[in-house]
Amino acid sequence: MSKNTKGGRAAMRLWRGLTTVTAVLLAIALVGQVLVEGFRTDIDKFLGTQSSMIVTDESGDKQDLYTYKSDYSSTKELLDAIEDLGERMNEEGTVLLKNNGALPLTADETQKVSLLGFSSYYPVMGGDMGSSLNENHGTDADTVDFVQALTAKGYKINTTLQDLYKSLESVFTTEIESWGGTITYTRITAPSIGGVFSSKEPSQDAMTSANAGWKDTLNDYPVMIVTLARAAGENRSYMPGAAGVDPEQKLNQTDPLGLSDDERDLIQAAIDAKGANGKVIVVLNNSSAMEIDELKHNDGVDAILEIGLPGGYGFYGVADVLSGAANPSGHLADTYAVVNANSPAAQNYGNYAWTNGNPEVSMNSALVEAENIYIGYKYYETRYMDTVLGQGNASNAIGSADGVAWSYDNEVSYPFGFGLSYTTFTQTLDSLTVDLAAKTVTAQVTVTNTGDVAGKDVVELYVSTPYTDYDKQHGVEKAGVQLLDYAKTGELAPGASEQVTIVADVQNMASWDSTADNAIGTKGNYILDAGDYYFTIGNGAHEAANNVLAAQGKTASDGMTAEGVAANVKTWSLSALDDTTLAYTKTGVAVENHLADMDLNYWMGEGTVTYLSRSDWAGTWPKTYMDMTATAEMVDVLDNDNYTITANGNPGSVTFGAKNGVTLADLKGVSDIEDERWGMLMDQILLEDCMIRTGFGGTSTKAIESIMSPEVIQNDGPNGIYSYPLGQYANTDASSGDPCVVSPDDPNLAYHFGTMSNETVIAQTFSKEMAKEYGEICGNYSLWANLTIYWGCGTNLHRLPYNARNHEYYSEDAVLTAQQGTSFVQGGMKYGCLIAPKHLAFNDTEINRTGVAVFMTEQQARENELRGTQAIVEDGALALMTAFNRVGCLTANSHTGLMIDILREEWGYKGLISEDFIQSANYAVLKEAVLNGVTMTCNTGESTMAAVSEKWNYWTVDNVSKDETLLAALKQAMTWQNYALANSNALDGLSSNSRLVSVRTWYDNLLTGLQVGFAVLTVACAAMYVMSAKRKEN
């Protein structure tokens, strides 16, 4: 081949190659355009762009279009308020568990602090994935860790120790396995699902190797604060007992929530070093109750503070509590057991796979909650009372720590509701009245500060209801004591008194009786048993139990742990069983059994599961239900395909696409859903709109032009509205009339609001006012950030400490959960923020959460988990999220008993409902979910029927439009969704003449430019190739 020919071929190769490059880039740009349509929602959220917007032409005062007003005039004021609340939340939510007088520290002592334990320097401030801490820098509310907070508050800490721990960072890093490698955290983390806990506390040898003289420095800094942490996280779980601990470690750790030898050694080293002037204060940085009985009984430990996960500002509050600038008033939201794994609930916590599971339909495992109603203190205090009363075989060894006999002192370190103060209080139960007509229990309690420093106190009102022969015969269980309601005093000066009035709901002392007749002739009713009801107060459930026992004539000689105060007990008697007072809910709907299929015995026959009964603790102690095989009937339900779209009814009777001239803005603030204008508006909506929007509701509700419904952004929580920075959707249009308009150069626009103390801390405040304040702050933030929907109110109960997601939920107790949640949601609603309870319901484990079938009795369901959400809904919540798990065999989204009969009917819920982040089309059960009142799944996609039909192939206009039942459900779902939006701040700034306009984003323009550019280049390169070929030929 000649040189010229070679050169010609080389040119051809070059241009062929370049043509390939440009053609590939052109293909990317063209396919990218198609893909952008499918992911536009997510892209816009990620980039902060908007592909559509609603334009309002208003000639009058535009400020009138804004219904809700912020309490703050600038983002600085807003962030200052968040910071202040975060600090106060941990002042009131920190629980002083033990104090021999070591706390508070003197001013001199604050200058001699040695922080021990790596978690002092690298604390757990939020969860992992869910409720993670957003660190903020350069804003008006920068977040702080423990050291920064102490420094800011004027403490002086031992810097030698600080340097030592810094040098040991690699020792206590935690690695989480992820695809393609590991994620490294420089703090403790909770185990991944199936993983085990590894203690990371450096050994004494490691510390001495790092600095041989570290112990000497303790002489100059003898106030030793030892932080022990256990982390939390969504999709994380601790496993009970030694099985949950890294077997490679030989640290004498019997439970992931118990202590390791390295932690014990550290505490002992502190005790050994403290001398005459030193102090050892243990700080617990956790949201799952730890096993700390050894610390309680260790005289060398002077004080124990439980601080929860304090978020970005809570350490300011902790610092104030340590110094006495704030007096602790927190009380435990969970029981701190000696051995967590000994509880009846712990007998069924794990991965119990079906023997005939089917991953294609997310049929993975079952969880039988055989403990019945007895979780948390309802177990420990009830069993305790039965040991004293000598009933129910309560002293049997089963479930005991020593394996000999069950004894309260051996089982519980600190009871639910317990907390100390730097002062002392007396409480007297002055009066108590039960008004069944009004369905209230009213208690008046006088609280007196008998100490010498000011402080707040918590009044906890408990009730002990009669456990009768009727109950035993009908399988009705009763907790020995249960929290009925609570209140917190204002700050009381020494010697000052305050009379607190609590008006509790009788509902909270009623029992669900699945066998009882009801008002409509079926079975299932709330009952109030005949007998004596004991009402009392106490610093925790155990003190209340002792008071009740004292009123029943028992003393320490009967086996009580301490004498009770009978004077603080009021009794009320019911002469006959009452099955009428609570036969109808607040909405006037008669109650009946709706969750019978949650009982595994319903499916597999009576006797399959024995639920725990206080009538015989030993004989009914839960066994572990594992290796189960679902019956054919169950499998038929577990496949999730439980509704067949058919031609039925008169589809033409369901109107779509009418021209009534109404817009959603015309119904702004219309709270009567029966208002005829709702019908007129919703007749305008197109069937396609309903089908697309129910299918693709993830991350935001998208605009619906036929009714002029705006896109409304959704946010995760609960530790703040953190999905997007403050500025991503903030209004910078000064001409809009928006009172919350921001300047584009506002330094706070980068602020991320994942900074609040976690829910367990909020529960520990026992302050509805604090919970409400948090709701109000969220409401204000919602106005400034234009973020309306907030999945921020975790209401699942702490069934066990092992659920590493407990930081997103309040408590083991339903009443505390419901009351804090109600206050929180109501606080947000004042500002039009839709704060949603989640996850309805029974999301009690993160193990196999997509598909786990949860079984329990209806009494347990209604009196525990559902009671934790019921009041929030009944008081008007307008947003809600369902659970990943199944309710019995059905997905939570498709359980008619739960979603329609209880939620929509009994509780009267009228708002929007999103599924959790379920991406499987089969498990998202779109058609079944819509029929059960779900208004949107959490999927996203192109706003076309083609896209939604591709995801759910049954979801076509032809198919659905013949099914009147489904058409009506679709329209109803969209009515509920838009009703919620109309009663939120999402419609602020909108008027009747608002219109939807499409917006070409910068990335649309970029793609178009790239398409044109690469097309030209491709043609040019191809042309050059042809020319090269011709030259070669010539």
Added chain:
Amino acid sequence: MDMKKQSVGFYTTACSAILAVVGLVAYLINCGTDYFSNLGVNPAVVACLVIAVVVQAVYLVVTQKGTPIWTDVLPVAASVLLVVATLLFVSVRINGIASIMTFEGNAKTMADLTSAIVGIIGCLAATVVSVAASFFDTTKA
């Protein structure tokens, strides 16, 4: 086939085809995993990959006896098909990947995710190598 006669383009194109087959197999395996099985098999992904491999095979065979001009369109077409397949593969898996990396991560879903990642990497590598191959002839002059 005289291997001594083969040039860089031959080896890179063959390599690309092998990577594409790996991507295809991994995709099909991934479609059968517990987590991704209910998404089904996207025919466009399969079609693009199969056609791309066929085109590359044809290209390798035909160019053994010379390089007629029309054959130069084949590496271009193969590369375009491969990149389209890659993009479609990613698009049908990205929600699942996001979900596993966040909400649903555990040992089982991570294992299911592996074949998706292998497949995507295979397709992407096949594309890159195919583009590179288009700058070279398959046989020595």
